[in-house]
Amino acid sequence: MTPVDLDYQQLLDASLDAARRTAGAGKVADYIPALAREDPDAFGMALASVEGEVYGVGDWQRPFSVQSISKLFTLTLVMARGGYDVWQRVGREPSGNPFNSLVQLETEHGIPRNPFINAGAIVMTDHLHSLTDGQAAETVRAFLRAEAGNPSLGTDPEVAASEAEHGHRNAALAHFIASHGNLVNPVETVLSEYYAHCAIEASCEDLARVGLVLARHGLRADGSRLLSRSEAKRINAILLTCGTYDAAGEFAYRVGLPGKSGVGGGILAVLPGRAAICAWSPGLDPAGNSVAAVAALDAFTTLSGLSVF
Numbered sequence: 001m002t003p004v005d006l007d008y009q010q011l012l013d014a015s016l017d018a019a020r021r022t023a024g025a026g027k028v029a030d031y032i033p034a035l036a037r038e039d040p041d042a043f044g045m046a047l048a049s050v051e052g053e054v055y056g057v058g059d060w061q062r063p064f065s066v067q068s069i070s071k072l073f074t075l076t077l078v079m080a081r082g083g084y085d086v087w088q089r090v091g092r093e094p095s096g097n098p099f100n101s102l103v104q105l106e107t108e109h110g111i112p113r114n115p116f117i118n119a120g121a122i123v124m125t126d127h128l129h130s131l132t133d134g135q136a137a138e139t140v141r142a143f144l145r146a147e148a149g150n151p152s153l154g155t156d157p158e159v160a161a162s163e164a165e166h167g168h169r170n171a172a173l174a175h176f177i178a179s180h181g182n183l184v185n186p187v188e189t190v191l192s193e194y195y196a197h198c199a200i201e202a203s204c205e206d207l208a209r210v211g212l213v214l215a216r217h218g219l220r221a222d223g224s225r226l227l228s229r230s231e232a233k234r235i236n237a238i239l240l241t242c243g244t245y246d247a248a249g250e251f252a253y254r255v256g257l258p259g260k261s262g263v264g265g266g267i268l269a270v271l272p273g274r275a276a277i278c279a280w281s282p283g284l285d286p287a288g289n290s291v292a293a294v295a296a297l298d299a300f301t302t303l304s305g306l307s308v309f
């Protein structure tokens with residue numbers, strides 16, 4: 001199939017078949033109890049093209065907890081507000097460790113490896129909070145509502161509360177970062193904003209529409225410029241190298257697209273210049289990536305020949 005005769009709907013149908021073949025292989029994240037009630041084998045997938053078309057299969061319009069996919073948007077919005085000084089506070093290298101690991105922070109003096117591990121996202125949230133007069137989570141929600149064209153999109157308070165109640169590890173990360181002078185706002189404020197953006201509920205369709213900002217090299221749905229082309233390139237590069245936890249190498253090998261996963265089971269991937277694709281299924285592999293979503297994206301890029309490589 002050459003790019004000119006691609007049939008996106010047919011490709012999504014084939015991706016759904018690949019996802020179904022993984023049934024029973026993943027485990028729902030239960031360290032956030034409010035997420036544990038999801039069916040591990042539920043599945044949805046949506047593709048939004050830069051031409052404005054949207055395609056979907058399965059539960060593609062069903063909202064789920066975006067979790068770490070929100071880290072892509074905190075980074076995007078910090079960059080959009082010119083917050084480049086955050087790069088003195090967070091690195092841009094893969095961590096080679098689990099997403100909630102504490103070990104590197106000790107040896108690297110409270111500077112998280114990248115914006116997509118929890119420690120790095122906590123610093124990004126802190127920076128965005130300062131840049132928006134104390135509105136970090138609301139800025140993320142407003143951006144998602146505008147790009148998705150879905151004014152009802154919001155935070156699930158039950159999931160946010162569940163994260164806070166069981167968030168000892170994130171609290172440890174935040175206090176450790178603060179002990180190195182790398183948090184500006186109070187730890188409790190930053191954590192509450194962080195949980196509030198992680199607990200946003202959005203569907204595959206919503207997220208694919210939002211991901212188009214990166215597929216369009218920084219242009220918003222209304223045609224205005226959010227990011228320079230170069231900033232969009234850089235965010236896509238960090239997505240590719242750091243977006244899927246400690247399995248970013250495997251994800252690049254199998255899927256070949258920049259992508260961000262979340263423990264809610266979603267993965268948002270970008271086909272620069274062409275489309276954004278979101279796949280969702282709550283059953284996770286040991287690294288924290290959705291088994292069925294990775295299988296579906298693998299099938300999509302393998303069958304279509306579309307990837308960044």
Ligand code: GLU
Nearest residue numbers: 067068099198262263264
């Ligand atoms: N809110 C989750 C946490 O802090 C996000 C984890 C994830 O999706 O990677 O653990």
